[in-house]
Amino acid sequence: NAGVTQTPKFRVLKTGQSMTLLCAQDMNHEYMYWYRQDPGMGLRLIHYSVGEGTTAKGEVPDGYNVSRLKKQNFLLGLESAAPSQTSVYFCASSYYGNSNQPQHFGDGTRLSIL
């Protein structure tokens, strides 16, 4: 049972390039989330999904797109990377979004945009 797995762990991009971050979970969780973590800012929700085939915007969605074609996978895309998107990205999952279901986090992807 690997939990939540994120790939890649590190990536350097040039401004304007595109890429996709992959998140996979093997816990049969319904809900999945993408956060970004910047120094002094805590964790901010980018997009989330409440089940296969669904996506919704979070607190900071601009410049990102997501897809949840399979229940176990949640992809985060950057179509045209900008230096402001340099951050550590964390994926998380939970059984449901209601009151007593904790979120489990992956190890993160450290992304630098030059």
Add this chain to the structure above:
Amino acid sequence: GENVEQHPSTLSVQEGDSAVIKCTYSDSASNYFPWYKQELGKRPQLIIDIRSNVGEKKDQRIAVTLNKTAKHFSLHITETQPEDSAVYFCAARGGNNRLAFGKGNQVVVIP
């Protein structure tokens, strides 16, 4: 949406002393309050959580208290050890069912 604030931003304690981190939240409909510990370069890990129908919860050296009237909750770490040094995040699940995180507290345990 929910807004969560943590105080203080940095806390230094002598090994063996207690550490207390306090968080306030804005959404009176919030009903779930987890605490996460994040060591340098690692993932946030859940250490304790509390639901709105409970006032206090304890797990060995860690406890969380919740005051719904004042809309604040606190993390208490007793008998601190060097391995308790980390960033601690509080969060609150508001009426929109989304977790809002505080900005984190750096706890430094001085041997």
